[in-house]
Amino acid sequence: MDSVSARFANGGDTLAAAFRKIRRERGLRTAEVAQRMGMALRSYENFEAGRSRLDIARICEFAEATDSDPFAILFSVPFRSSEFAVACADTKLVYIMMMLLETFFEEHGRDIALLEPPNLIGGFERVFKDLGAKLRENETTLSRFFEGRQGNSISLGNLSVRGLRKKRG
Known part of the structure; x- marks a missing residue:
């Protein structure tokens, strides 16, 4: 996907909450996600907090680093729901x-x-x-x-669709 800048006028807080919730849901530390995205820790922390420039390419990098749904993250802004991004993270x-x-x-x-x-x-x-x-x-x-x-449980998170990537041709 091309790097297309987008301004998320009133959606920065929603995106920041989505980033933070997805990272935590994945059990990842900020340093791990920063490394996966090839970013300095401070830069990643600013990104996750919504204090740095947010663009589609960076959101896609985050989604790749956390194995989540980039489009659901984007849709969380007009839906005004970070929970939407979290709910779609596994199923894509x-x-x-x-x-x-x-x-x-x-x-x-x-x-x-x-x-x-x-x-x-x-x-x-x-x-x-x-x-x-x-x-x-x-x-x-x-x-x-x-x-x-009694006492038996199953982690529904293990039932997710993993590795689904669009064919490049």
Whole structure:
């Protein structure tokens, strides 16, 4: 992805919270993430606190260093929710959605301009309704699994999608 500067007028606090929460969720120290990003510790600390210039390339570097979803981090700003970025970190929900959208554009090109908003809304509503049903189904399955068990636990973080990277061609 090209380095495109972006100003996050009122989103700096949301981004800073997302960076900090994702890093902590991963069990990483600031020095570890700084090293992975090739930054001096002080520079990274300023980045994580939202006190330095934030651009898309740097956010993508952070996502790579923490194995999280760069698009979910970006979307956390208009959603005003750092928790959104954390919730998508393992599953790469927005990253996967963007990959599929890119493929859709490659297949249909400018014809996508012919799609009407009601059709888009209906299609996305169906997709998200289906995903919600899967979440409820998973919750029921896990409840049944743990029913009657004592002292056994399973780390859901281990069920994440790892290593999903876009093919470069």
